[in-house]
Amino acid sequence: MNTLxxxxxxxxxxxxxxxxxxxxxxxxxLFFNFVVLLFAIFIMLDPSANIILVTxxxxxAISCITLxxxxxxxxxxxxxFLSTVITIVLLISLIVFLTETAMIQGFSEEEVGELYIFSFYIGIDFMKIAAAVIIMSTxxxxxxxxxxxxxPMREIFYHHPTITKKELFKSGLSIGRDILGTNTNTLFFAFFGGYLALLIWFKDLDYSTGQIVNSKVFTEEIITIMCAGIGIAIIIPITSWITAYVLMKAGLKKEEEIEGSE
Structure with missing residues (x-):
């Protein structure tokens, strides 16, 4: 406790x-987001709650606090925030489809060994819980x-007020491309960092590559990384276009106000 x-x-x-x-x-x-997450979990414990809607x-709420x-x-x-909401809405259908198709809900074989003394009949749809986990992770x-x-797009516009919407949009895409690879690698290595002990355990148990790839715990994390990566890729053009539109509209309005005052 003292260390923490x-x-x-x-x-x-x-x-x-x-x-x-x-x-x-x-x-x-960080603490506000933790409280929101904890409150959402308590609501999900109610069997009548709509888990996806709560998520x-x-x-x-987490996006509002963060932004x-x-x-x-x-x-x-x-x-x-608007770009985030649009991207999440676009991803929901994909996430729900993947969780239903891949059957990654519930606990894996590696996790059940420590939980076999407990009852798994808790009245909650684990399919929706798996989708909620992926949404929260992305x-x-x-x-x-x-x-x-x-x-950065805002700074570019303020330093170059004569820039066109198309050029500003391309600047946003260029910025997104520069950080796309680093963000995706961050997600990827975060998984290996968190599950390094599990991967070593797989090796000690002589799991084949096929068994590792097809294990539920591995598949769930890879799907989470892929969904987050897809979301990162999708949000680049969405944010670039919305930001360019809003900044150009605000700049045009400011010019009209200046002309009107003259």
């Missing part, structure tokens, strides 16, 4: 030292990508 407190204090001090007030808000936002609402609380309400965060990467594109 010390590590949390170090993290807070570093975030404040580097980010100032925004760094402090970022640290506090969507919780994801929207509006940390970065305040402005054109950049608004466009990033929301962070998608939100980060949205703000990472919208913020």
């Amino acid at each position: 407190v010390v590590m949390a204090a170090i993290l807070f001090l570093l975030m404040v030292a580097v980010g100032g007030g925004k760094g402090a808000r970022s640290f506090i936002a 969507i609402i919780a994801s929207a 509006f609380y940390i970065n305040e309400v402005n054109s950049t965060t608004k466009t990033a 929301i962070g990467a998608i939100t980060d990508m949205a703000i990472a594109i919208a913020s």
